[in-house]
Amino acid sequence: MDKFGKKNWFSLLLFGLIGQIAWSVENMYFNLFVYESVAPNLDVVTLMVQLSGIVATLTTLVAGTLSDKVGNRKKFICYGYIIWGVTVAIFGALSPDKVGVMFGMKASEAIPLCLVLVVVGDCVMTVFGSTANDACFNAWVTDNTAQSFRGKVESVLSVLPLIAMLIVAGGFGILVEGIGYFGLFLGLGVVISACGVVGLFVIADSETLETNGELKDIIYGFKPSVIKSNVPFYLVLCISGIYSIACQIFMPYLIIYMKTYLGFSVIEYSVVFGLAIVIGAVINVIMGPISDKLDKTKLMYIGAGVLSVGLLGMYFAKGMDKTALLILFGIAGCVMITGYIFFSALCGAVTRDYTPKENAGKLQGVRMIFNVLIPMVVGPMIGNVINKAMAIPLVDAGADAMTTSFVPAPEIFLAGSICALLTFALIPILARISKKEEKTN
Secondary structure: OOOOOHHHHHHHHHHHHHHHHHHHHHHHHHHHHHHHHHOOOHHHHHHHHHHHHHHHHHHHHHHHHHHHHHOOOHHHHHHHHHHHHHHHHHHOOOOHHHHHHHHOOOOOOOHHHHHHHHHHHHHHHHHHHHHHHHHHHHHHHHHOOOOOOHHHHHHHHHHHHHHHHHHHHHHHHHHHHHHHHHHHHHHHHHHHHHHHHHHHHHOOOOOOOOOOOOHHHHHHHHOHHHHHHOHHHHHHHHHHHHHHHHHHHHHHHHHHHHHHOOOOOHHHHHHHHHHHHHHHHHHHHHHHHHHHHOOHHHHHHHHHHHHHHHHHHHHHOOOOOHHHHHHHHHHHHHHHHHHHHHHHHHHHHHHHHOOOHHHOOOOHHHHHHHHHHHHHHHHHHHHHHHHHHHOOEOOOOOOOOOOOOEOOOOHHHHHHHHHHHHHHHOHHHHHHHHHHHHHHO
16 A cells, blocks of 8 residues: 555545534534534533543444454544434524423423423434544544654544534634524434535545454453554554543633633634634645654654644733734734644644554544543543533623532643643653664664
8 A cells, every 4th residue: 555545535535624614613613613502511511521532432432342353434524414404403592492302391490301301402413423423534544644644644534523623613603603402403414414414425444444353342442452563553552542631631721712802793703713723724735845854753852832823822922912912812822823833733643553453443442542542531521620620700790600600711721731741751752662663673
């Protein structure tokens, strides 16, 4: 395998971008939807993120192993996207008004039930999304890439979440004002399902993919013998886990922070987000092929350092007039996004480099534990503890607010900055082990 191929590039961009848009809505925009349209309760936002991480990990463990067992990624990806889209479309009905009508309650009385249904609905969507995207699409990428061009593929793949964030954070806010949440989720669901239908005709499994393993192999990645045989794989996952925790400390609350604490309008935070993402994406697309020629492990120092500096700048961007705030927060955001994408691409490429190809599906669940489960449980918990400790009240929370309502505090960026630097403790160990393996081989 000496090249990725045009057909594979199309499949990667199609499933990668649509999948990331769906994840951005589920992991970020649902938070804003709950906070603004159901109840301004950061505890519920935190719980939703945490449960989604748990469900995603368990689903990926099962689905990844099953796709190895049957020797097929395509059906899991395509049919998974089709059903994923249906669940997203249904989500638009989960508002206090509609839930109140369904259960014969006033809208204010239906808020607690609506919160429960939103959290449950998010978990249901995660089951199908993780099956299609986290487990099988990621295994498909590993199946169809070689080490010689994996950095290039990963650099493009790592930009897609940021493009999705740009579309969701800016465009979706404008769409909500025009067609409402029901229309928004219905339209998004149709697009996701259509992607699955198209995939039935364009995506193809790797010719080297074979039937491998049994369902009992769910525990494969946790066997001491497997860990001992693949130390670099697990070590880079630890590094990726620390980085992901740093991002999850602030990411679930980012748009809420910009709208409430900083007072940005939809247009203002869309412009800030957009410029940061475009600049960061361009830099990383340029750096992707270069990283294939350099030591990816050592480049992690740069990625983590840039991310940390950007978050520190976002922390200090406060207490000034709106124009200065937009400029400083935009610059800091651009630096943060650049480090965010670059570090993510490096971790992804190195993880794939050390993933045993014949067991790629079985190990997707292990990857999810470090990249999703632990970060999405620990990160938001740290962020919410900080928000509660700072106790910045939400102005005009309304009489229907179920609890004392707070807005996210700038200290979440400081905590994220410090956490990102903790990766410096493990990177040298990975570098030493990698060098030893190169000499051995």
